[in-house]
Amino acid sequence: MSKRITPFASRYCSTLDRLTIRRKRPGLLRRGVVLQHDNATPHSANLTQQWLQRYGWEILPHSAHSPDLAPSDFHLFGPLKRHLGGVAFETEDDLISELMNWFDNLDVDFFRVGINSLLSR
Known part of the structure; x- marks a missing residue:
């Protein structure tokens, strides 16, 4: 992994660490969390993948060029x-x-x- 990518992946993992669910419902951090994010470099970096595996979060596939939210x-x-x-x-x-x-x-x-x-x- 490139050293230029690491700060972005590190920041993303830090954001995941600060999720509200973790503070308000810490028992849910490992239970049944499904995360959808795109394939941006911080999301697909080894550091992020290791973070997600550590907590056992499932990744919901996100199609390329697909908006995060439907207009509706x-x-x-x-x-x-x-x-x-x-x-x-x-x-x-x-x-x-x-x-x-x-x-x-x-x-x-x-x-x-x-x-x-x-x-x-």
Whole structure:
């Protein structure tokens, strides 16, 4: 591995070390984490691959030239963030239950507006 790449991979691994999940739910650091990142040099560097293997994280494949988020996701995240803002969940199951209820109670127009706004972009 080139010495020029190492600082970027080191910084990326440092970022992974500081993930919120690690501070708030340390037991989850090794259990069932699936990470999606592209094939940028810091992500594919040996140092990063060793970090991921140490914690047993699974890498979700990311197609080349594929955006990280679908355009339709941008319509979803704001309202979801407002809905969940300031709420502390006792368990992961409580969070999943709340998310499922939120999605189940969304009006069809919510999705229609999101899809139709894609046309103007």
